[in-house]
Amino acid sequence: MSDRFDVAVIGLGGMGSAAAAHLASRGQRVIGIESHYPAHALSSSHGDSRLIRLGYFEDPAYVPLLRRAYQNWRSLEMRTRQQILTVTGVLQIGRADSAIVAGSRAACQLHDLPFEMLDPARVAERYPAFGLDADEVGLLEPQGGYLRPERAIMAHLKVAAEGGAVLRFNEKVTAIEPDDAGVTIATPLGQLRARTVVVATGPWIAELVPDLKQVAQPIRQVVAWYQPGDVFAVTPDRMPVFLRDEGEAGSYFGFPAIGPDGFKVGKHCHFMEPVDPDQPNAPVNERDTALLDDFVARRLPGTAGMRRATTTCRYTMLPGEDFLIDRLPSDPRVIVASPCSGHGYKFASVIGEILADLVIDGGSDLPIALFSLAALQRARGRANTV
Ligand SMILES: Cc1cc2nc3c(=O)[nH]c(=O)nc-3n(C[C@H](O)[C@H](O)[C@H](O)COP(=O)(O)OP(=O)(O)OC[C@H]3O[C@@H](n4cnc5c(N)ncnc54)[C@H](O)[C@@H]3O)c2cc1C
Structure with missing residues (x-):
């Protein structure tokens, strides 16, 4: 089976839709797979509105990312000709x-x-x-x-589709299996291949990344x-x-x-x-x-x-209430993105860019050390959780 896609994005909610948009805009052959319908009522990204702010009390280290998130939201508005962010x-x-x-x-x-x-x-x-x-x-x-999350998800998906992404809805990914030549992604409708996988399944993250079961x-x-x-x-x-x-x-x-x-x-x-x-x-x-x-x-x-x-x-x-955006140590072709401890939506536009950086360049110039697995391990130690 030859690699059909450069990257598969699993979960097309807040983070996955943004990742698909940034990846497709940068010329990647993208498939996005979503188990439900965009911004559905069981996801984390519905309910009309999400707060966005710059002076981040949680940790000032987030501020540079927020500046970039604002820029990216405004670019998305210009590209899709609608208001997503209201000040x-x-x-x-x-x-x-x-x-x-x-x-x-x-x-x-x-x-x-x-x-x-x-x-x-x-x-x-x-x-x-x-x-x-x-x-x-x-x-x-x-x-x-x-921000208007439902509108933003549809806008990111539109940009992804215009960039050539294949988007499939109401299809749940049941397994991801890396091997020497790529990654096989299984759904009830069959299998497909990609070089890299972004797992952005929000509350379901531990189903495909069992190491996160006790953590997320x-x-x-x-x-x-x-x-x-x-x-x-x-x-x-x-x-x-x-x-x-x-x-x-x-x-x-x-x-x-x-x-x-x-x-x-x-x-x-x-x-x-x-x-x-x-x-x-x-x-x-x-x-x-x-x-x-x-x-x-x-x-x-x-x-x-x-x-x-x-x-x-x-x-x-997550322990420490930060985010997790990193490659899995067991296989760096699997990138995990999203657990966001209840404050991540405002960052979706920049997290999409970060995920594209990780897939295409292997790293990002944006400051993401706070969101690494190593940082999460330190937070777990401090929180004395499992
Ligand atoms: C009530 C509430 C208020 C909030 N307020 C704010 C706020 O004011 N500001 C802020 O910044 N953040 C806020 N947040 C947090 C923010 O909304 C979340 O961090 C963000 O929506 C998470 O997005 P996500 O992409 O990780 O998850 P989701 O949007 O849930 O996306 C995950 C997607 O993956 C799909 N999926 C799961 N498993 C599979 C599978 N196996 N195969 C295929 N697809 C799959 C799901 O169907 C889902 O659509 C709030 C959250 C809530 C619930």
Whole structure:
């Protein structure tokens, strides 16, 4: 059997669709295989909106990648003639010494990014949806905003197809078997050959990369949309996207109303409930909605919102909560990309470029040491996980 494709991309969600686009645009013979349909409801990349910001409180080392991600999102918009990224500013609320506020401030200062510190009165005047305690502040990063993930996936797939990629949907890859001459990829419809494989299967990553079974943990997430009494308090000009640090009680995120269901709210990691990716998500229950309703009542008093819709989604958590993008030591022709610990979508446009670099050049000039298997092993040691 001769090599038919240069590269097979398995999983065409956030990361895989971007990889297919970058690889096909750089002249690779690409096949992309997706077990469902793009941006389906069991994936990690549905639900209308994803936050994007530059002053990364998690680690300032992400900032150069974010600058590149912004450029790539804008290029994708120009290429496909649609809006994918909307800048609203991102308001990060908490005590001045909280992880989110202090971390964002440090990242902005280190990378010379604009930001503004707002006291509770100033926040109330400018953004009436939010209620701040007297000892809280708001850090406004003006370049933050939101992405439209479903639209972005379709845009990346369009670019891939225009570059000659073969895209197959509703076909699950059941095995990848490297040998001396390449890699065989098996699906229920038969086998195909490629020189290199990119495994971007999100919550299902451990099915094809069993070494990640104890490491990459899919967890259940719930988000809800609320229709406010005052519709004008939650439009993108009066309500930026936001993060809220509640200290030991965790952190929340939200988006202005960009559709008829109103504004959207979720809690990072929700209840940390592990899921089997092959099973349907457990339906949203009263405990889920009570958590989010309570947050809206306490922290968004200016909205007096009525819950209108809910959905479940999945994070794929790694020890250390960074990403994993690397070749497998057992076979460097297999490249793993995606477990992104619940904060990866904003990077999809640059992760696609990184994956193309790894496939074509064997390495990337972009700073990705943080996402290596070696870094993951160190994080596992620190987290004292399996
Ligand atoms: C509620 C929620 C809110 C979030 N908020 C943010 C945010 O504000 N900002 C941010 O940056 N990130 C955010 N994230 C995280 C971000 O959305 C994820 O990191 C990102 O979507 C992961 O993309 P992925 O390509 O790894 O996974 P997916 O998009 O799930 O793609 C994996 C694909 O692989 C396919 N697949 C699986 N197995 C196989 C197989 N064997 N054969 C073929 N195909 C297969 C699946 O069907 C799926 O389509 C959020 C996530 C959730 C759930």
